[in-house]
Amino acid sequence: MEPLTRLPDGTIKQVNPFTGTKVWTLPGRGARPFGVARPDPAPLDPGQHDRHCAFCWGRMRDTTPEIARVVRDGSSWREVRGLLAEQLDDTVPELRLFPNLFEILTYDYWHLAHGYEPTPESLAHRTAYLSTPAGRAHVTALARIRMRARGASGADADRLPAEDLERESLGLFAGNHQVIVSRRHFVDGATDDSQNAAAGTLTPEEHWQYTRFTIRAVHGLYRDNPHAQYVSAFQNWLRPAGASFEHLHKQLIAIDEPGVDLERESERVRAEPDLFARWGPEYAEAQGLVVARTATAMACAGIGHQYPSLVVYTANTSRRPWELSDEEVRDFSDLLHACHAATGSDVPTNEEWHHGPPALGLPVPLRAVIKWRVSTLGGFEGGTKIYVNTIDPWGVREHTVTRLHALAAQGLVSERVEVA
Numbered sequence: 001m002e003p004l005t006r007l008p009d010g011t012i013k014q015v016n017p018f019t020g021t022k023v024w025t026l027p028g029r030g031a032r033p034f035g036v037a038r039p040d041p042a043p044l045d046p047g048q049h050d051r052h053c054a055f056c057w058g059r060m061r062d063t064t065p066e067i068a069r070v071v072r073d074g075s076s077w078r079e080v081r082g083l084l085a086e087q088l089d090d091t092v093p094e095l096r097l098f099p100n101l102f103e104i105l106t107y108d109y110w111h112l113a114h115g116y117e118p119t120p121e122s123l124a125h126r127t128a129y130l131s132t133p134a135g136r137a138h139v140t141a142l143a144r145i146r147m148r149a150r151g152a153s154g155a156d157a158d159r160l161p162a163e164d165l166e167r168e169s170l171g172l173f174a175g176n177h178q179v180i181v182s183r184r185h186f187v188d189g190a191t192d193d194s195q196n197a198a199a200g201t202l203t204p205e206e207h208w209q210y211t212r213f214t215i216r217a218v219h220g221l222y223r224d225n226p227h228a229q230y231v232s233a234f235q236n237w238l239r240p241a242g243a244s245f246e247h248l249h250k251q252l253i254a255i256d257e258p259g260v261d262l263e264r265e266s267e268r269v270r271a272e273p274d275l276f277a278r279w280g281p282e283y284a285e286a287q288g289l290v291v292a293r294t295a296t297a298m299a300c301a302g303i304g305h306q307y308p309s310l311v312v313y314t315a316n317t318s319r320r321p322w323e324l325s326d327e328e329v330r331d332f333s334d335l336l337h338a339c340h341a342a343t344g345s346d347v348p349t350n351e352e353w354h355h356g357p358p359a360l361g362l363p364v365p366l367r368a369v370i371k372w373r374v375s376t377l378g379g380f381e382g383g384t385k386i387y388v389n390t391i392d393p394w395g396v397r398e399h400t401v402t403r404l405h406a407l408a409a410q411g412l413v414s415e416r417v418e419v420a
């Protein structure tokens with residue numbers, strides 16, 4: 001089926017060429033402004049610096065024990081793994097990776113359904129972490145929070161029994177739902193609470209490190225959990241897009257199924273091995289939907305997504321994300337960064353990554369969809385599985401390209417990005 005059809009009255013019918021998702025854009029419904037109105041920004045309290053939310057660096061013990069962090073020394077970036085509670089403030093991380101305190105699929109789920117066991121690295125980290133007073137206090141406090149949330153008895157015992165600590169701490173160190181947090185809650189020099197540090201406010205280099213760290217963490221989940229069939233990687237920005245904290249972060253969740261999208265895509269790519277090139281970049285080009293390019297990646301307006309969207313495709317379909325070269329990852333990251341910058345910090349977005357998992361012997365490239373959460377789904381969508389969009393792909397493209405030209409003129413996007 002043709003992905004884009006224009007009807008006589010101006011209605012655009014879209015069919016996602018990879019998943020079959022149907023979307024209609026109806027004329028006259030697109031004139032609403034987007035972005036969240038923040039009528040009364042409050043001035044920032046300097047006393048709250050670095051303590052605005054549980055992801056802020058001043059509250060590192062509000063999160064689970066850190067798996068890894070990225071530290072910057074001038075122009076070089078290095079990863080540090082397995083710190084103890086007493087060492088958390090010895091360096092200033094640019095990025096932190098830790099298990100989600102309340103995971104979607106728990107340690108018990110993986111252990112009981114698949115016989116999953118923590119890796120020796122994770123077990124050693126747990127032993128070392130619990131061997132210090134600060135580490136023990138940190139993990140005990142988290143164990144109590146988890147037990148309380150489940151309604152488990154004994155959560156408020158004066159001394160938490162050893163077996164409770166043992167049980168809770170296993171999942172706290174071997175979680176298959178992880179979070180990556182970027183350093184800033186607000187942009188440097190922010191004066192009020194509307195100036196959140198969105199992905200597009202990072203420098204292109206910072207965003208590249210964020211992307212690389214994410215790819216390494218996705219790879220790590222596959223490596224450490226042989227039962228993971230897919231690792232979902234995504235970024236919810238602002239509360240209307242599902243973010244619990246308005247502090248830039250990504251989430252990675254290992255699941256034991258490929259997921260509905262990948263199942264549909266696999267079926268299609270089996271029949272048509274050049275599916276992604278043909279119906280991604282080539283079709284976007286033919287339809288005039290290209291937003292920007294780098295040497296090995298392309299950004300274009302998306303077709304057939306529940307919300308108006310931008311898609312960044314990497315051209316290399318034969319490699320998994322962690323097999324891409326540094327240059328290819330940079331090309332991908334720079335475009336993703338540019339798309340976020342053009343979208344703007346005040347627009348709620350979901351960034352969803354798609355890739356081929358290790359066991360899939362099919363040419364599925366890494367790509368990311370940025371969805372603008374500017375409309376609310378309702379009963380029509382629920383009842384028909386046809387999504388109504390307010391902005392058609394050409395409208396998305398025009399808005400983005402206009403903003404990108406202005407950002408490029410100010411030097412705010414990577415020089416590697418060529419705006420269409």
Ligand SMILES: [Zn+2]
Pocket residue numbers: 051052053054055056184185245246247
């Ligand atoms: Zn924060």
